[in-house]
Amino acid sequence: EVQLVESGGGLVQPGGSLRxxxxxxxxxxxxxxxxxxxxxxxxGLEWVSAIGTAxxxxxxxxxxGRFTISxxxxxxxxxxxxxxxxxxxxxxxxxxxGWNSWFDPWGQGxxxxxxx
Amino acid sequence: xxxxxQPASVSGSPGQSITISCTGTSSDxxxxxxxxxxxxxxxxxxxxxxYEVSNRPSGVPDRFSGSKxxxxxxxxxxxxxxxxxxxxxxxxxxxxxxxVFGGGTKLTVL
Numbered sequence: 001e002v003q004l005v006e007s008g009g010g011l012v013q014p015g016g017s018l019r020x021x022x023x024x025x026x027x028x029x030x031x032x033x034x035x036x037x038x039x040x041x042x043x044g045l046e047w048v049s050a051i052g053t054a055x056x057x058x059x060x061x062x063x064x065g066r067f068t069i070s071x072x073x074x075x076x077x078x079x080x081x082x083x084x085x086x087x088x089x090x091x092x093x094x095x096x097x098g099w100n101s102w103f104d105p106w107g108q109g110x111x112x113x114x115x116x
Numbered sequence: 117x118x119x120x121x122q123p124a125s126v127s128g129s130p131g132q133s134i135t136i137s138c139t140g141t142s143s144d145x146x147x148x149x150x151x152x153x154x155x156x157x158x159x160x161x162x163x164x165x166x167y168e169v170s171n172r173p174s175g176v177p178d179r180f181s182g183s184k185x186x187x188x189x190x191x192x193x194x195x196x197x198x199x200x201x202x203x204x205x206x207x208x209x210x211x212x213x214x215x216v217f218g219g220g221t222k223l224t225v226l
Contacts, residue, residue: 044219045207045217060117060214101152102207105164106161
């Protein structure tokens with residue numbers, strides 16, 4: 001069974017940093033693009049970052065320069081390093097397996113709260 | 117990159133058909149056949165329902181179908197069932213090598 005399990009969420013002060021992890025199982029992790037998508041409470045989905053099989057990375061303007069996506073194929077793991085966090089970054093963060101820019105499956109999500 | 121435009125809400129009675137639109141630009145929806153649709157029930161992770169405009173993953177009922185015309189993609193659900201009540205999101209690849217989502221549509225089954 002394909003499974004993605006996020007961890008690392010929590011409460012952080014504005015300006016602080018947090019590192020999210022996503023443990024993958026049930027598929028050949030190194031063969032797939034991987035993504036992070038977030039959702040603020042009561043709001044829609046927002047794509048946050050992607051990493052290709054060759055390690056190429058992509059970000060929207062809202063997080064570029066603050067967030068860094070990485071992967072460790074030997075550990076079947078995906079990461080998101082988030083720096084200079086703002087209140088607007090508060091959301092549930094999902095990792096998702098990607099293929100041609102569609103996402104399947106998604107993890108259960110981890111909540112990040114940026115507040116003083 | 118602006119979000120794709122979806123209606124905030126749609127509704128239908130059991131057995132009826134509904135269509136949710138997703139409007140973008142020639143730099144996203146209109147430029148690529150990489151439009152996908154997701155269903156999200158409250159408190160749950162999104163689930164892929166349609167990929168590459170009109171393809172259904174295994175396990176998704178054939179009541180769900182997708183199409184595209186110009187800069188607008190559509191998700192049609194026929195034979196509405198109570199369990200179809202959920203939020204639906206479209207997404208598209210963009211010319212900037214990014215992905216953009218729609219604002220989401222709340223489907224109510226009356």
